[in-house]
Amino acid sequence: xxxxxxxxxxxxxxxxxxxxxxxxxxxxxxxxxxxxxxxxxxxxxxxxxxxxxxxxxxxxxxxxxxxxxxxxxxxxxxxxxxxxxxxxxxxxxxxxxxxxxxxxxxxxxxxxxxxxxxxxxxxxxxxxxxxxxxxxxxxxxxxxxxxxxxxxxxxxxxxxxxxxxxxxxxxxxxxxxxxxxxxxxxxxxxxxxxxxxxxxxxxxxxxxxxxxxxxxxxxxxxxxxxxxxxxxxxxxxxxxxxxxxxxxxxxxxxxxxxxxxxxxxxxxxxxxxxxxxxxxxxxxxxxxxxxxxxxxxxxxxxxxxxxxxxxxxxxxxxxxxxxxxxxxxxxxxxxx
Amino acid sequence: xxxxxxxxxxxxxxxxxxxxxxxxxxxxxxxxxxxxxxxxxxxxxxxxxxxxxxxxxxxxxxxxxxxxxxxxxxxxxxxxxxxxxxxxxxxxxxxxxxxxxxxxxxxxxxxxxxxxxxxxxxxxxxxxxxxxxxxxxxxxxxxxxxxxxxxxxxxxxxxxxxxxxxxxxxxxxxxxxxxxxxxxxxxxxxxxxxxxxxxxxxxxxxxxxxxxxxxxxxxxxxxxxxxxxxxxxxxxxxxxxxxxxxxxxxxxxxxxxxxxxxxxxxxxxxxxxxxxxxxxxxxxxxxxxxxxxxxxxxxxxxxxxxxxxxxxxxxxxxxxxxxxxxxxxxxxxxxx
Numbered sequence: 001x002x003x004x005x006x007x008x009x010x011x012x013x014x015x016x017x018x019x020x021x022x023x024x025x026x027x028x029x030x031x032x033x034x035x036x037x038x039x040x041x042x043x044x045x046x047x048x049x050x051x052x053x054x055x056x057x058x059x060x061x062x063x064x065x066x067x068x069x070x071x072x073x074x075x076x077x078x079x080x081x082x083x084x085x086x087x088x089x090x091x092x093x094x095x096x097x098x099x100x101x102x103x104x105x106x107x108x109x110x111x112x113x114x115x116x117x118x119x120x121x122x123x124x125x126x127x128x129x130x131x132x133x134x135x136x137x138x139x140x141x142x143x144x145x146x147x148x149x150x151x152x153x154x155x156x157x158x159x160x161x162x163x164x165x166x167x168x169x170x171x172x173x174x175x176x177x178x179x180x181x182x183x184x185x186x187x188x189x190x191x192x193x194x195x196x197x198x199x200x201x202x203x204x205x206x207x208x209x210x211x212x213x214x215x216x217x218x219x220x221x222x223x224x225x226x227x228x229x230x231x232x233x234x235x236x237x238x239x240x241x242x243x244x245x246x247x248x249x250x251x252x253x254x255x256x257x258x259x260x261x262x263x264x265x266x267x268x269x270x271x272x273x274x275x276x277x278x279x280x281x282x283x284x285x286x287x288x289x290x291x292x293x294x295x296x297x298x299x300x301x302x303x304x305x306x307x308x309x310x311x312x313x314x315x316x317x318x319x320x321x322x323x324x325x326x327x328x329x330x331x332x333x334x335x336x
Numbered sequence: 337x338x339x340x341x342x343x344x345x346x347x348x349x350x351x352x353x354x355x356x357x358x359x360x361x362x363x364x365x366x367x368x369x370x371x372x373x374x375x376x377x378x379x380x381x382x383x384x385x386x387x388x389x390x391x392x393x394x395x396x397x398x399x400x401x402x403x404x405x406x407x408x409x410x411x412x413x414x415x416x417x418x419x420x421x422x423x424x425x426x427x428x429x430x431x432x433x434x435x436x437x438x439x440x441x442x443x444x445x446x447x448x449x450x451x452x453x454x455x456x457x458x459x460x461x462x463x464x465x466x467x468x469x470x471x472x473x474x475x476x477x478x479x480x481x482x483x484x485x486x487x488x489x490x491x492x493x494x495x496x497x498x499x500x501x502x503x504x505x506x507x508x509x510x511x512x513x514x515x516x517x518x519x520x521x522x523x524x525x526x527x528x529x530x531x532x533x534x535x536x537x538x539x540x541x542x543x544x545x546x547x548x549x550x551x552x553x554x555x556x557x558x559x560x561x562x563x564x565x566x567x568x569x570x571x572x573x574x575x576x577x578x579x580x581x582x583x584x585x586x587x588x589x590x591x592x593x594x595x596x597x598x599x600x601x602x603x604x605x606x607x608x609x610x611x612x613x614x615x616x617x618x619x620x621x622x623x624x625x626x627x628x629x630x631x632x633x634x635x636x637x638x639x640x641x642x643x644x645x646x647x648x649x650x651x652x653x654x655x656x657x658x659x660x661x662x663x664x665x666x667x668x669x670x671x672x
Contacts, residue, residue, distance in 0.1 A: 145553050145556035146553050147553055150551045155549070155550065156551075156553070156554045157553035158554075158557045158671070182668070182671075184672045214492060215483075215486045215492075215493075216481075216486060216591050217480070217481050217483055217486045217487075217493035217494070217591055218491065218492050218493065218494075219590075219591075220481035220586075220587040220590040220594075221481060221493075221494045223586070223587070224581055224582065224583045224586040224590065227581050227586065228579070228581050231581070243564070245564050245581070247556070247557045247561070247672060250556075250560040250563065251557045252556070254555075254556040254559055255552050255553055255556035258552070258594055259552045261552065332518070336494065336520045336582075336583060
């Protein structure tokens, strides 16, 4: 794969072919002459090249094939790019990057993944550092609130790009900004990553509550407790002067906990309505990343003796087969 | 009217016959033998006595008439009660209390009103003190998040009661608590009152955005900016150690900005869809209190030189007939 620049001197690639990966490719098409795109397999590659759209996600988004350099080879993509945006579901990241054997020096890895890498039971930033020797200074994180479906419709959305190096945040921001994408910049990589993981757990809980028949009044109280629980967690794990009411924290929680597009909320909703956890997971075609996040965050919370009543409640329902109605009844006494 | 105790030694009355007043009477029926209720006019009184429900609001809530002492005479009600819960729309409060001429010594006035009293262009706490010589120590405030419609359905809701005197907050809490109502206590009367006023303005803005076609991604960013703007306002007007992510602040904002039950959001929605402000107001049968709040808060903000981009945008659309689409486009550049 020839290393094609993006028109602004940077060659950029996207790894993943799910809905958010597709949304990011769409964002990049506004600014970049060429986007390298590493998709899951030859079928997806062939389908995009034939139909000009992703066969499974955001099918209404039509691409100009001249802008795309599609591959299924992660090494080919990474070799060709200065900036690599990772956007696979977190559970596939380990496998996707396993074959990586090219020089990573000078490359910026940007995670748009909101979840825990199951093999490591850890967030992406830690996984990249430990497994692939990619230091925090060579990393950046893209946070929402941003449902891919609304990017497809070009509805105004705000992203936050976090990076230890200010110039890296600026570089990524420049690639993404357009008429319908505004970008905030931050240096709080780990805070933004953990919050994106936590919000998926809270969204599962919001879904459970809705499925059980709790209403809008309760949900508002629930979310106001969730953001305080998130703040407590972030301050304990990674203290930093941060305002959790920034868009990347509260906004991202809101879009996930309130929106009908949210997979995590949907998973919770099915469980609240009486599905078993197993059948709820099976009935969904997309991975609800909050499921894995719940176990990981619960364990960290337990180890650190943090007071996380919502995370603990969701954990007990998902992993200990406890009755959702009873657990939520207990939870309501701990909220305020 | 004989002064009937409520069963726990306190005689309690509710002033107002709208949806929230009716919801409060319902809450009180869980705890009180007798509830004094001052309704708007003889027609409403007669209708409740005949049908056992409010003829216009929450009509599914059936009352046991033996628990109700209904009057249309504010002096009769106030004489009979130790605790008087005010729940009229804010624009009718001045007129409702005008005839008041009985001794108010030792009585607790509890405002469940979320709005500005137009004659004074001020919040209820100030109006009661200035116009009726009711000091802050004889006042309490009830805050949501609490849509009356969900109280009617006995869906779990959390209220916050604020009072300068802790025992007063506890007294009111005890009257309201039940299987479906939980109550937080606070001493921040003015913070809670101003936030309830502000959230109505933000709900109008959320409605305008939705009417204009902005989506969930934007709304999440908008609300996360709104809560920060609210914090800035409250800290400037009435500094106090407070966490705006408490249910009475963030929760109340969320339920109003997200819920379809919200009148303020509905008003904004109509304007966003292209109705003129006048026709939008006329097409709604209930008063959207945020309309009056917008003018008052805008003026205070201007006087104090506060940076309130959302309040200012809503003001310009409501009062200066500026184009909603253009003003929101400008606003999007100020959010982050």
